[in-house]
Amino acid sequence: MPLNKNRSLSLKEMTNSDFNRLSSYIYNNYGIKMPVGKKTMLQCRLQKRMRELKISSYKEYCDLVFSKQGQEDEIYQMIDVVSTNKTDFFREHAHFDFLKNTILPGLNKNDSSGNFVKVWSAGCASGEEAYTIAMVMSEFKEKNPDFDFKILGTDISNKILTEAANAIYPLNKVSDIPLNLKKKYLLKSKDKTLAKVRIVPELRAKVKFARLNLMEDNYNVQEKYDIIFCRNTLIYFDKETQKKVVFNLINEIKNNGYFILGHSESLINMDTPIKQVSPTVYRKV
Numbered sequence: 051m052p053l054n055k056n057r058s059l060s061l062k063e064m065t066n067s068d069f070n071r072l073s074s075y076i077y078n079n080y081g082i083k084m085p086v087g088k089k090t091m092l093q094c095r096l097q098k099r100m101r102e103l104k105i106s107s108y109k110e111y112c113d114l115v116f117s118k119q120g121q122e123d124e125i126y127q128m129i130d131v132v133s134t135n136k137t138d139f140f141r142e143h144a145h146f147d148f149l150k151n152t153i154l155p156g157l158n159k160n161d162s163s164g165n166f167v168k169v170w171s172a173g174c175a176s177g178e179e180a181y182t183i184a185m186v187m188s189e190f191k192e193k194n195p196d197f198d199f200k201i202l203g204t205d206i207s208n209k210i211l212t213e214a215a216n217a218i219y220p221l222n223k224v225s226d227i228p229l230n231l232k233k234k235y236l237l238k239s240k241d242k243t244l245a246k247v248r249i250v251p252e253l254r255a256k257v258k259f260a261r262l263n264l265m266e267d268n269y270n271v272q273e274k275y276d277i278i279f280c281r282n283t284l285i286y287f288d289k290e291t292q293k294k295v296v297f298n299l300i301n302e303i304k305n306n307g308y309f310i311l312g313h314s315e316s317l318i319n320m321d322t323p324i325k326q327v328s329p330t331v332y333r334k335v
């Protein structure tokens with residue numbers, strides 16, 4: 051079907067059958083629940099991608115996604131548009147106060163392998179959470195020279211992970227970073243017309259990003275973590291999936307390590323080997 055002048059496609063509504071094919075695939079493979087009420091949202095999110103591909107029906111798009119080739123490439127593009135990547139620096143800042151005032155001063159250096167305190171930001175989106183953690187830990191390191199740390203950020207979306215690794219953010223995204231930290235950890239663009247900043251190389255060097263699907267049975271991580279942040283990610287999963295992911299993540303935390311969820315998430319009724327020590331902050335005992 052030819053594209054009209056404003057490049058919008060006159061798409062028919064997605065059939066329930068096509069919606070079910072996509073939504074059950076997304077749910078079964080990535081855990082993201084997609085009740086029928088999300089059909090309009092899914093349609094809107096796929097439209098831009100379909101325009102790029104000059105595909106004019108959802109059926110054709112489904113056939114592409116589920117083709118042998120599509121399973122090797124288009125599926126990753128689809129996940130990029132389907133995932134909700136909203137995040138911010140110092141989002142739910144009480145967690146970073148707790149990290150600074152309670153967790154870091156209480157960590158036993160000898161508990162940490164190679165003396166690196168290891169932190170995992172699971173469902174890291176575009177990296178703001180990981181870099182916020184890095185700023186707080188760098189500040190602590192400045193006063194405690196023996197202390198060192200490394201941070202891993204993981205997500206299912208390749209596109210968002212590329213953004214995270216680039217660490218370039220529009221100025222309006224960094225307004226929640228305290229001024230003293232902005233001065234230390236952000237670089238202004240040389241091109242003054244660009245309202246963008248970049249995280250300084252020293253901080254970027256502390257954070258690595260990798261693709262990891264939390265639905266995997268085995269995360270294949272090499273060493274256990276001192277602290278895992280998994281915030282505002284479980285909310286997209288149903289209870290059963292949440293429980294599976296939570297147990298898998300707890301398994302990767304060292305004894306006495308911490309597990310931090312988003313403020314609207316909880317471990318209620320999960321019978322986990324972990325105790326709450328502050329709102330949505332848990333400790334493996």
Ligand SMILES: C[S@@+](CC[C@H](N)C(=O)[O-])C[C@H]1O[C@@H](n2cnc3c(N)ncnc32)[C@H](O)[C@@H]1O
Pocket residue numbers: 079080081082133134135136137138141172173174175176179204205206207210262263264265280281282283286312
């Ligand atoms: C709303 S963001 C949360 C970002 C950050 N943790 C925060 O609290 O600001 C949720 C992230 O989880 C990721 N995600 C969703 N399902 C996932 C899965 N099965 N495995 C890994 N990441 C997933 C999404 O791609 C998205 O970037």
